[in-house]
Structure formats: C-alpha cells, structure tokens
Amino acid sequence: MTERPKIRLAVLASGGGSNLQAILDACRPPIGEASAPLYNLAEVAVVVSDKPGAYALERAKKAGVEALLLDPKGFPDRAAFYQKAVVELQSRKIDLILLAGYMLKLEPNIIKSFQGRILNIHPALLPKFGGKGMYGHFVHEAVLKAGEKESGATVHVVDEEFDHGPVLLQNKIPVLPGDTAESLAERVLEQEHKLYPEAVAAYLRKIFG
Ligand code: GRF
Numbered sequence: 778m779t780e781r782p783k784i785r786l787a788v789l790a791s792g793g794g795s796n797l798q799a800i801l802d803a804c805r806p807p808i809g810e811a812s813a814p815l816y817n818l819a820e821v822a823v824v825v826s827d828k829p830g831a832y833a834l835e836r837a838k839k840a841g842v843e844a845l846l847l848d849p850k851g852f853p854d855r856a857a858f859y860q861k862a863v864v865e866l867q868s869r870k871i872d873l874i875l876l877a878g879y880m881l882k883l884e885p886n887i888i889k890s891f892q893g894r895i896l897n898i899h900p901a902l903l904p905k906f907g908g909k910g911m912y913g914h915f916v917h918e919a920v921l922k923a924g925e926k927e928s929g930a931t932v933h934v935v936d937e938e939f940d941h942g943p944v945l946l947q948n949k950i951p952v953l954p955g956d957t958a959e960s961l962a963e964r965v966l967e968q969e970h971k972l973y974p975e976a977v978a979a980y981l982r983k984i985f986g
Pocket of ligand 1: 790792793794796877878898899900
C-alpha cells in the first residue's frame with residue numbers, strides 16, 4: 778500500500794515555543810509510553826515568527842525544520858505583511874496553520890486564504906477569559922480574580938475576532954487553593970502540551986478524512 782503524503786503544517790510563534798515543541802515531538806515516532814498523535818499523519822514544514830530572536834525559531838532549526846522570520850516592520854501595513862505570509866505559506870503547500878503563542882492579530886486576507894485551516898491554543902476555558910489583552914499572565918490573573926473553580930486550555934478554529942472561533946477541544950484542571958498566576962500558568966501549560974497535538978490530529982482526521 779502506498780503511504781499517504783503527510784499533511785503539511787506551518788506553526789506561527791512569537792515566543793518560546795513550548796507548544797511548537799509539543800507539536801514537533803508529536804510528529805516523531807513515539808518514545809516509550811509517550812503518545813505521538815501526529816506521527817505518520819503530519820509534519821511541520823515551516824515555523825514562522827514575527828519576532829527576531831524568538832526561541833521558537835531555534836527550536837525549529839534544532840528539529841531540522843525551516844525557520845522563517847517575517848517581521849511586520851518591513852511592511853507598509855499589516856495587510857501587506859499578511860499578503861506576503863500567504864504567498865510564503867502557499868508556496869510551501871501548507872495545509873494547516875497552527876498559532877502557538879503567536880501575538881499578532883491575523884488580518885482577513887490570511888484568514889480567507891486559509892478558511893477553516895487555522896487553529897489556535899488559548900490558556901483558559903473559552904469563551905471565558907479570551908479576547909484582546911487576554912494573554913500570558915493576564916489570563917491567569919483574571920481567572921483567579923473571578924474566583925473560578927477550574928481553568929484549562931482550549932483549541933479553537935481561528936476567525937476574525939481574537940480567541941473567538943469554534944472550540945474543538947478543551948482540557949480542564951482545578952484551580953487550587955493558594956494558586957498564583959504563575960502556578961496556574963504552569964499547570965495549564967502542561968495541559969496545553971497534551972491537548973494541542975491531540976486536537977490537531979482529531980481535526981486533521983475530520984477535515985482530511
Ligand atoms: C501559551 O500559553 C498559549 O496558550 C498562548 O501563548 C502561550 C505560548 O507559550 N497562546 P509557548 O510559546 O508555546 O511556550
């Protein structure tokens with residue numbers, strides 16, 4: 778039987794890229810007990826960052842994956858920046874875009890070019906605690922301030938509003954007495970690393986059969 782070609786992923790990341798790492802690892806053969814939900818299914822074809830020096834670019838190089846810096850500073854406006862991004866992604870035959878700690882808002886041109894083919898991970902249980910300004914420690918501080926009993930991570934399809942499109946999968950964890958934004962962030966991030974590869978694999982099976 779001929780093997781089916783792997784689905785080509787692009788990961789967009791502005792920072793450290795621990796979620797990128799989880800996706801890269803999930804594309805490799807499983808080691809021991811660890812699961813590798815994207816093995817034989819998908820590969821990361823390119824990692825794109827808007828931030829020179831982002832550690833995500835180093836992670837890509839270490840994994841032997843193309844690392845592409847696309848700095849919006851070099852473009853007259855965001856629409857032009859994303860037009861260039863679309864050209865770069867289409868020329869690499871990207872099937873699905875994963876946002877992994879990507880801090881810039883997407884413009885309609887890239888969303889339309891990859892309609893239903895862009896996913897994001899958010900460190901809270903959407904639709905709560907999402908939207909403009911809800912990133913990093915702000916999310917976890919808001920969860921604690923609201924006295925929530927649980928938090929978690931959400932993977933969703935990206936639309937034109939921040940943290941807004943259809944939810945694909947969530948992992949919940951309890952908020953513990955004495956939790957700080959840092960301790961909660963750490964436990965949510967652990968969940969993110971499990972959730973994102975699983976959600977991507979499930980979504981790929983759904984849209985590509
Ligand atoms: C994660 O918490 C993710 O949910 C959010 O940004 C953070 C990125 O972390 N969108 P990392 O760069 O993947 O380590």
